[in-house]
Amino acid sequence: MSRSIGIFGGGTIATEIARAISDGTLSAELAAVYDRHPENVNRIQALFDQESAPDEADDPSALLEADLVLEAAGQTAVEQIAVDALSGGRDCMILSVGALADAALRKGVFEAARASEGRLYAPSGAIAGLDAVKTAALTGDLESVALTTTKPPAGLEGAPYVVDNEIDLADIDEPTVIFDGPATEAAAAFPSNINVAVALSLAGIGPDETAVRIVADPEEENNVHEITAEGGMGRIETTVRNVPSPTNPKTSYLAAISAIETLRGLETSIDIGT
Numbered sequence: 508m509s510r511s512i513g514i515f516g517g518g519t520i521a522t523e524i525a526r527a528i529s530d531g532t533l534s535a536e537l538a539a540v541y542d543r544h545p546e547n548v549n550r551i552q553a554l555f556d557q558e559s560a561p562d563e564a565d566d567p568s569a570l571l572e573a574d575l576v577l578e579a580a581g582q583t584a585v586e587q588i589a590v591d592a593l594s595g596g597r598d599c600m601i602l603s604v605g606a607l608a609d610a611a612l613r614k615g616v617f618e619a620a621r622a623s624e625g626r627l628y629a630p631s632g633a634i635a636g637l638d639a640v641k642t643a644a645l646t647g648d649l650e651s652v653a654l655t656t657t658k659p660p661a662g663l664e665g666a667p668y669v670v671d672n673e674i675d676l677a678d679i680d681e682p683t684v685i686f687d688g689p690a691t692e693a694a695a696a697f698p699s700n701i702n703v704a705v706a707l708s709l710a711g712i713g714p715d716e717t718a719v720r721i722v723a724d725p726e727e728e729n730n731v732h733e734i735t736a737e738g739g740m741g742r743i744e745t746t747v748r749n750v751p752s753p754t755n756p757k758t759s760y761l762a763a764i765s766a767i768e769t770l771r772g773l774e775t776s777i778d779i780g781t
């Protein structure tokens with residue numbers, strides 16, 4: 508029997524995952540979707556015929572009946588659902604990985620995963636190189652990990668850091684570093700932009716030790732993530748020039764298909780890559 512999935516969030520990433528289920532790319536049953544805007548759930552339901560359409564969950568707790576609870580909503584949704592899902596023996600996949608920059612929440616979620624049969628999944632999302640960074644970290648001599656993310660200014664609008672510091676993105680006429688600090692601070696300052704930094708940090712040397720720079724570039728059309736990591740194994744450099752999703756320019760299309768590929772990996776009998 509195929510795995511049942513309950514999704515918290517009915518936006519850009521959830522829609523791509525639902526489409527992959529409805530067209531057979533992903534062998535799974537989409538059991539339920541929860542979103543504070545019912546029209547987003549209805550849009551996802553319309554991708555299916557009546558028999559296989561997911562239920563609209565009235566409450567996040569209704570998702571806990573599925574085999575795997577997938578968060579694709581925002582950092583507060585991770586707080587709302589991850590520990591309950593894992594404690595109940597469900598698998599849990601989170602996209603808003605930035606939530607785990609909070610040490611207390613991270614401890615709670617990791618302990619819930621370790622104490623239960625449920626497994627926690629955080630896909631690579633919009634970056635490349637987590638496999639190599641994770642492998643290098645195993646030797647204990649990974650010395651530095653840094654991420655530079657360059658986005659068009661429109662993709663950074665509304666971030667708490669931009670609002671609090673009254674950064675006028677429309678005024679930026681050349682590539683400008685608007686944030687430089689550890690992944691821990693980046694996750695709170697740009698909760699919808701830099702989840703990748705926390706995923707990178709958890710694979711590598713930790714959120715306080717991972718350096719993040721965010722660049723606003725009016726000439727850039729893509730969401731560009733450049734990773735450098737150095738240690739005893741040598742130097743890792745990766746760059747991904749991501750196409751932004753048409754329905755949410757903050758989110759790269761690769762992030763959605765990374766989640767789909769991670770889900771496909773749970774079913775596969777041939778596993779290529781670390």
Ligand SMILES: NC(=O)C1=CN([C@@H]2O[C@H](COP(=O)(O)OP(=O)(O)OC[C@H]3O[C@@H](n4cnc5c(N)ncnc54)[C@H](O)[C@@H]3O)[C@@H](O)[C@H]2O)C=CC1
Pocket residue numbers: 515516517518519520521541542543544547579580581582583584602603604630631632633634698699700702703706754755757758759762
């Ligand atoms: N790990 C990664 O590489 C990446 C992670 N992300 C993160 O994944 C998450 C989902 O991204 P998208 O699908 O592009 O976002 P989106 O904005 O297109 O969709 C989010 C949906 O969740 C709903 N929602 C948000 N908070 C909610 C709450 N507390 N209760 C009920 N409904 C809620 C919204 O109404 C919306 O329909 C975001 O947190 C985003 O920052 C995005 C890109 C890359």
Ligand SMILES: O=C([O-])CC(=O)C(=O)O
Pocket residue numbers: 632633698699700701702703704730749757758759760762
């Ligand atoms: O999709 C991206 O390019 C990265 C992103 O928004 C995030 O990590 O939150």
